[in-house]
Every structure is written in C-alpha cells, then in structure tokens.
Amino acid sequence: MSGRMGAAVGTVWRHRLFWPVLILVVLLLSNLIFTPSFFSVEMRNGHLYGSLIDIARFGAPLVLVALGMTLVIATGGIDLSVGAVVAISGALACLWISKQPDQNAVVGVLVAVGLALLLSLVLGVWNGFLVAAVGIQPIIATLILMVAGRGLAQLITDGQIITINSSPYKLIGGGYLFGLPFSILLALVMTLLAVLFTRRTALGMLIEAVGSNAEASRLSGIRSRRYTLLVYVFCALCAGIAGLMVSSNVSSADGNKAGLLIELDAILAVVIGGTLLTGGRFSLGGTVVGALIIQALSTTIYTIGVPPQTTLVFKAIVVTVVCLIQSPAFRAKFSRRGRPGRADPPARSVQQKVEVPA
Amino acid sequence: MLRRATAVLLAGLVVASLSACGGDEGDSGGAKDEKITLGFSQVGAESGWRTANTTSIQDAAKAAGIDLKFSDAQQKQENQIKAIRSFIQQRVDVIAFSPVVESGWDTVLKEAKDNNIPVILTDRAVDSKDTSLYKTFIGSDFVLEGKKAGEWLVEEYKDSTDQVNIAELQGTTGSAPAIDRKQGFTEVIGADPKFKIIASQTGDFTRAGGKEVMEAFLKAHKDIDVLYAHNDDMGLGALEAIEGAGLTPGKDIKIVTVDAVRDGMKALADGKFNYIVECSPLLGPQLMELVKKVDAGETVPERVVTEETTFTQEQAKAALPERQY
Known part of the structure; x- marks a missing residue:
C-alpha cells in the first residue's frame, strides 16, 4: 500500500509539469502573506471578480502568444515578430470598427475581426516563407517583421491611439460570457485545439521530428518545410487573436506600445514550461503554466507594492530562480551535492538534453 | 532559383527603403532675405499629443511668416543629429528641436554654435553641462503639473479630517515626466x-498598463479614495478597472490626471474624472516669438514655461468642442 503511494508520489515528482506548477502555487501562496483575501473570488456585477481571475484574464494574451511560440520553438525556430503582429491585428480591427457608422453592429465587428485575423495569417505565411522556403535563420527572418511590423501598425493607426466604443468588440478581451471572462474561455479553447491537433494526431510528433533534425525528418519522408510554414502561420494567428484581446480590453489600439516585448515574455513562458530552445520535444501544458507564472509575478508585484524602480530587479531574481529550479541539470547537481548517492538515474538525464535554458 | 529571386527582391526593397530615407533633404534654402528660416527637428509622431505639437508649430510658423524646415526624427537620435547637421549646412537662421534622449548632444550643438546658429530646445531638456550651447528651453514644467494636481486635492479635502488614501499610477520608470x-x-x-x-x-x-495595475490595486486595497495618474491614458485604463469592480469613478474613487487629451477631456466632461492638469503641446506661437527674439539678437530667459491651465468638469464641458487633440 505504502509502496504504491510512494510510487505515485514519485510519478508526480518526476512529471515534467511538477516544478512549473509548484512554482506557480508558491508564487500565489506568497501573496496570502500580504493580501489575506488574495484567493477570494466573488460574483460582482454579474461576473467573477478576484485576483486569480485577473491573473488568468490578463495572462490570456500571453498564453495565446506563448502557445504559438511553443510550436515554433519545437521546430527549432523562434518568432520575434509576435509583438508586432499583436499591434497590427489590434490596429486593423480598431481602425475598421472606428470607420463604421454604427460601432455596435455585430456584422461590422465580425468583419473587423476577420480582416485582422486574415492579415495575421498573411504575416505568418510571410514569416514561414522566409524561414522554410528562403531558408533565412528564424531569428533574422522574424526580426524583419518585428521591426517593420511596428511601422506597419503605426501606419494603420496613423501614429495615433484609435479609440472605439463598441460593446461587441469589447467582449473579446474585456467582456464576460456566463459570468466568465471571455478572454479566458478563448485562450482555453485555443489551448485545447492546439493540444488536440498535436497530441491526438501525428502532427505533434512530426513537429518534434522536424525540430530534432529537419534534414533527417525530410529524408525519412516528412515534408518538414510544410510543417515549418504551418507553425509560423499558427503562431501569427495566435498573436493576432492576442492582439484583438489586448486592444479590446482597453477599447483602443496603440500601434506603438501594444504587445511591446511580449515576444520575450512568450519565449520565457515556453522556457519555464520546460520546452527546450534547441527544438524537439515540447509541452503545451508547461507553456500555459509558464505564462501564468509570468502574469502571476506581475500581479504579485502590483499587489504587494514592490517600488517601480526595483520591479525589474525583483522580476529578474524570481525568473532566474524559477529557471534554475526547473532545470533538471541544476537540480541534479544540487541534490547530488546535498545528499550524495541520490542522484537522478542516468538514463533520464541522457534522455532529456540537460541544459539550463535561457 | 526561388532563393535567388527572393534575394534580389529583398535587396531591391532594402535599396528602395534606403533611398527613401535619404531623399527628403528638401531644396536647399540659404536665400538670405527678410524671412527668418527655422529648422525644426521633431521627435516623431508617437501620440496624439505629439501630432498636435507638430501641427501647432507648423501653423504658428505660417502665421508668423517664418520659413519652417521640418524634419521628423522617428524616435532616433541619429536622425535628429543628421537633421541638425543638414540645417547647419543649409545655414538656417535658428534651429529648434525636441531631443529624443537627454544625452549625447554636445558635439552637434557645438557645431551649431561655431556656425553662429542659435538653438532652442522645445518640450524636453538635454543634460549638457555647457548651457551656452543653447539659448533657451521652452516646455512644460512637470514638477509644476504635479503640484497643481496636489493643490486640487488639498482644496478638495480641506474640510475633511479623515485619512485620504491615494493610489498613484506613475509614468514610465525613470522618465522625466514621471519623476x-x-x-x-x-x-x-x-x-x-x-x-x-x-x-x-x-x-x-x-x-x-493603467488598467492592469489598477485591477491589482483594487484587490489589494479596499479603501482607495483618490487616484492620481501621471497621464490621461493610464487614468482611462484605470477607469475601466474601477467600473469593472462595481464602483463609480469620479464618486467612489476620485480621479485626477495630467495631459488633457481629448479622450481624457471627454471622461472629465462625463464626470468620470474629477480634475485634469493640462500639459499643453500648443507651444507653437510662444516658440515663434522666441525665434524672432533670438534671431534679432535679443536676450531671452533661459527657461520658458508653456502657457497651461487646469480643467474642472464644468470647464471640460465648455472646452471639449474646440479641443484640437
């Protein structure tokens, strides 16, 4: 009996999500010291209200962007242009709605959303084309759109902040459905879809194959270019939806600052979630937890009142600790030093390419 | 084949964009007639505030009969230095600019001084030790704006003896307006x-940013009386957070902000904000006055503060229809 229990605990301990989830829980619990009511969730004005809801709600765009980023990173690539795509998508949608005679018309909003997502797809195809067909290194290929995309977003908004007043559009990022924030539902649906397509079909394995060795997978009959293109398009689509959320949340499009540096947060979320930057195996669940950790960290900083001047140092320290804790190599070294003779089984450390990410 | 074609296409794009950057030198002025020539280098067009600033300067120059050579630095210091050097080569009478950053201006300002072209700083200061490099600095006094916001608060709560809990939304950490x-x-x-x-x-x-931070504030502190936001935009974001918490902005939580852009003024007129301290971009007419004086060799004060006001809810209602930005 106790043996089985021990085995179960061991499995939990070994699970790749164990450390990220533990970190998230510790981060949330540490808030209780400063704000005893941190975990309270109540109904207010007919919708859920509380710090935990805030974390999920404001984390939703990051979750989306990081999902796309995970698949791109799984193929051994990286997409730096997601922040620009966030800005462009929001800008186009808000511009379209602002030109409508009736901003509350559902049809107009749907067209705006459709146009914005279509443009995001085109931008994704552009990135995928540069990487898969032209053969430019991903970091350079997506850097082009990262820089030029901001300009494009400013071109769309004419350098201004476009303010709109549209309740259907407001739903996407700031509204509620059955008392639940719509953005959380949207992020949840996208996550489930991504998991379904990568884990219930061969797609995930093929992406991992491309990431492990693109040439070898091509020689074994996988059309690796096609999958590379696909992940960049999916990543841009996710960023596009995130862009709609960000702009909808504040009913305005800011070409300059919307989604600024979100690419770095997304990469961090992927890394914290346990996906290696070298490509190959990936964990969508880990990425979602990673994104929530980053958002929980921001909310924690605001809630406990870390002075703005020290915010970045505080974040850096926490992120460094998080990255070290979830690195198997570091843990192995640490536990070996602390308790000699109880090192991880060698088979496991060989299987996972042990590296300290980031 | 495809790869080569794309490479050619990309190279073509790069060349096109390069020539586009270098193209707008404009026809060289230098005709030394009665008309004063002013070279102005703007930061960029990053906000409605900045665009209003540009328009104000262009309109005022036209009204004052000053020949304006306008250059947009697109947020880059090297563009701005390039523009100032080109103004020197064109031998304009006066140079004015809003520095993108505070430091690194000594060399180019020295070049202007050596060529006897007076320089006026607008809106933002530089940290040069040698103040003889420029004639004057015209712009808002951010400390004064903060003081005005504080004075309104003191006046608003003069009859109350209870503690007044204030939440503050600061600007970008380290920026002059925030500090x-x-x-x-x-x-x-x-x-x-x-x-x-x-x-x-x-x-x-x-x-x-304003919305996200305010959401967290509202959960951590149940007793916020006043919100002080360093600009309208953050205040507008916080407004949504306050409404989402089932509170009435302007009543349950009083809001005082700085800037007075149109969206902020609308919120003030609707009674959702309580007070706005203006940070006016419309310094064009004052700048042209200074340009004329400097060109005529008159002495000007080292620091000129933009004419600015404050708005209550009633004043906002009156001023909103003719708000330019």
Missing part, C-alpha cells in the same frame, strides 16, 4: 499627514 510629476505632487500633499499614498506603481503611460 517630476511625482515629486511635485508629493511635495504639496506631504504638508498634510492626512494624505497618504497607499499604492504606487508604474503603468508605463499606457491604457493597458
């Missing part, structure tokens, strides 16, 4: 111990 607006505000309210800033975070001058 100065905080300093001016705390100086004024610091005189009375009943005013207490219970939460203060940066919202990066953006609506999204």
